[in-house]
Amino acid sequence: MTIGGHGTDGVERRGLMFVLSSPSGAGKTTLSRLLIDRMPGLRMSVSATTRAMRPGEVDGRDYLFVDKLRFEAMVKGDELLEWATVFDNRYGTPRAPVEAALTAGQDVLFDIDWQGTQQLREKARADVVSVFILPPSAADLEKRLHSRAQDSDEVIRKRMSRASHEMSHWAEYDYIVINHDVDDAFAEVQSILKAERLKRERRIGLVGFVRGLQGQLQG
Ligand SMILES: Nc1ncnc2c1ncn2[C@@H]1O[C@H](COP(=O)(O)OP(=O)(O)OP(=O)(O)O)[C@@H](O)[C@H]1O
Numbered sequence: 001m002t003i004g005g006h007g008t009d010g011v012e013r014r015g016l017m018f019v020l021s022s023p024s025g026a027g028k029t030t031l032s033r034l035l036i037d038r039m040p041g042l043r044m045s046v047s048a049t050t051r052a053m054r055p056g057e058v059d060g061r062d063y064l065f066v067d068k069l070r071f072e073a074m075v076k077g078d079e080l081l082e083w084a085t086v087f088d089n090r091y092g093t094p095r096a097p098v099e100a101a102l103t104a105g106q107d108v109l110f111d112i113d114w115q116g117t118q119q120l121r122e123k124a125r126a127d128v129v130s131v132f133i134l135p136p137s138a139a140d141l142e143k144r145l146h147s148r149a150q151d152s153d154e155v156i157r158k159r160m161s162r163a164s165h166e167m168s169h170w171a172e173y174d175y176i177v178i179n180h181d182v183d184d185a186f187a188e189v190q191s192i193l194k195a196e197r198l199k200r201e202r203r204i205g206l207v208g209f210v211r212g213l214q215g216q217l218q219g
């Protein structure tokens with residue numbers, strides 16, 4: 001599924017699935033937007049959800065907003081790569097755009113919870129790179145949920161009460177980033193992606209490249 005494009009050095013490389021998870025409000029969306037803006041060759045996976053649209057969200061850009069019937073049909077039709085119920089709503093990753101991006105040689109960025117990450121890992125362990133984002137403190141997390149000003153106090157309470165459970169999955173992730181400062185956290189996440197892109201096992205063109213170099217040395 002993930003055979004694809006070329007790195008900046010022209011060597012063919014397997015595409016990777018770059019996953020960010022965290023308790024709600026720790027900063028996944030913020031970091032994802034920066035990654036998409038600043039890292040060429042990275043495409044955002046736009047999830048389907050049954051939750052209501054927040055002010056400022058755009059259908060098709062932030063999520064595909066669907067009703068429960070449509071979501072069920074997507075599950076039954078095997079249209080989702082993974083899906084889960086989070087905060088009483090359904091969320092899932094449409095399969096086709098992810099496969100198309102990977103086949104075209106792009107990496108794909110996912111903002112999904114621990115349940116979805118487990119499902120992706122079961123399907124394609126070698127191609128999944130997962131990062132868990134932690135807030136610096138519980139007080140900061142709550143402040144961020146309020147400062148986003150998009151959820152009711154009741155929704156924020158629910159998200160805070162689920163934060164500890166979500167965080168209990170931190171040790172399943174490949175990398176942990178503590179989001180004190182957005183620029184620092186972004187630099188760390190960016191470094192992880194850059195290093196993972198250079199991993200030998202993903203760079204399937206290296207054998208041919210090295211053979212070519214050896215040929216030049218012998219010839
Ligand atoms: N390092 C930071 N310092 C201060 N505020 C931050 C930081 N990172 C993110 N924020 C702010 O915190 C709020 C929540 O961030 P964001 O929406 O990115 O979280 P999230 O993890 O995607 O949440 P959810 O899981 O609910 O979608 C936003 O208002 C964002 O601007």
Ligand SMILES: Nc1nc2c(ncn2[C@@H]2O[C@H](COP(=O)(O)O)[C@@H](O)[C@H]2O)c(=O)[nH]1
Pocket residue numbers: 021022023024028047048051082083084086087091092093111112113114115116117
């Ligand atoms: N397993 C999945 N989880 C997803 C997906 N899309 C988003 N999410 C997670 O849901 C919560 C809540 O998101 P919000 O936008 O309502 O704040 C958050 O943890 C997301 O990471 C998905 O496709 N699959």
